[in-house]
Amino acid sequence: MWLTASTFGNTVYQTPSKSIKNRDKSAVFVCTHNIASYFQMMWYKQTHGTLELKLMGYLNSETDQIETEFKDKIDLKGNGRRNGTLTIEDLTEDDSAVYFCAAYDTVL
Template sequence: ITCYFCVPTGVSSTYTVLQTPPSIIKKVGQSVSSQIHCSHNVSIFDRILWYKQDEHRALKFLGYLNGEYPYPEDDVKGKISFDGNARKHSNLTISNVSVTDSAVYFCAASTVLQIPLKSIQKPLLMSLQRD
């Protein structure tokens, strides 16, 4: 079972996820270097996944951090990267931003469990300014 910021059902919601900042404004050509931060306190989770939702509401999988090892999707390598320790946190970096990078970015945590789970997620909105 893949789980996105999930907690076992029937368990109090003492598990938390935090994605900061709530928004970022950048100019075309700038980079977002480790400014998008995702953290969680669910000790059994060892993966943080990253998604991008564009203005058409399409959700695109960007890749994931497994432990300390990043696995970006082939079509975003060189553009998107992430680092950290997925048992606790991950940072998303976007190089040389363009207008098409203006989107809502989501992080999610996962592990492989055989128990009923419910989802919790936190979005981030990033906007770009033109000169």
């Protein structure tokens, strides 16, 4: 299973940058930033051969939200202010993809 992490912007960091895992295992990606005004962290999946980014879920200082398609597949921990963790459970071939985290601020 080949999983790749990527980042949006120069001040948002995601580790590990690459991960190879066996089927039925889990993969963990960590996203961090130090931008005081950013309080949301989004996680996206890009399947090989497509340009589409699927929103998997997001973290903010008060809650996490996982999209329906990924409810039984992923777990999100942390907050959008500094760090967050994406865990992908029970890996299958369909999980081979590039995973992106993006941190940003929102004006309400």
